[in-house]
Amino acid sequence: MNRLPLWTHRALRYLKIKSSLTAALVVLWSSRVTKRRIWVLNYKRLTSRIIGVTEYQGQSGFEYLRAQTGRHLSLLISKPSEMLNPLFFFLLVIILFPIGLGPEREVLSDLAPGILWVVALLSNLMISQRLFVDDFDDGSLEQLVFAPVPLALAALPQLLAIWLTSGLLLALVSPVFALMLGLPEQALIPLMSSLALGSAVMCLLGGVGAALTVGVQRGGILLGLLILPLYIPVLIVGSRAVTEAVLTGGDPTVPLAFLGAALTASLLLAPFAIAAGLRISLEL
DSSP states (O other): OOOOOHHHHHHHHHHTOOOHHHHHHHHHHHHHHHHHHHHHHHHHHHHHHHHHHHTOTTOOHHHHHHHHHHHHHHHHHTOHHHHHHHHHHHHHHHHHHHHHHOSOHHHHHHHHHHHHHHHHHHHHHHHHTTTTHHHHHHTHHHHHHHSSSOHHHHTHHHHHHHIIIIIHHHHHHHHHHHHHTTOOGGGHHHHHHHHHHHHHHHHHHHHHHHHHHTTSTTTHHHHHHHHHHHHHHHHHHHHHHHHIIIIIOOOTHHHHHHHHHHHHHHHHHHHHHHHHHHHHHHHO
């Protein structure tokens, strides 16, 4: 129940209302005013979040994508904890692995590709659990469904902003973590490339799972069951790209080309799956 505003209590004290009926009417009227104010605040917040969607008419798809991505980036930057939590998690796990496996450099170097990719997968899974949750809670997701912009296109800016602030950022700082595990320098470029491509694929796949579970209470476990089987091939191919450059001295372009093909397929198919999943979640 909403608390009555302070001015209502002062008015009751000032008027010295003794009639229970009159007091009840005053409380009911003030509660409606308070609810109206809360509704106005929520309406302003919703319109500020979807204002770019209503301005879609007259814009090209690229202009809309760029404008909305900038809006989502500004929202993520205003909450630095959501952007830095995956990096802190990545750093913490990388520090713990040498403690558990021992300081032998050869052992860490052999296991480094798999370690880095497993931690990247878990970080992306952690991020996927928050996708579309705020939009679902404040009602802006329903506004997106009825907006003139196609829902498949409206979901892309948020995914792109999250990838830029998590997946791409993680790929850029991954050489620091790789050197901590004793990974050779010739494997740094394949590592960064594979993480950049693979994290984009996992972000799109995570968006599909998040769209299907956004309306489910405590859907984190269900989300993991849905998208982990889809993450496994990306994990295998991504770690294989780094292993080819470290152990066998082979050419990592084949695994990277596979990740590029997977990213292309995900970009073509995942937005439509996300749109269908969001509509299903809103009907539950």
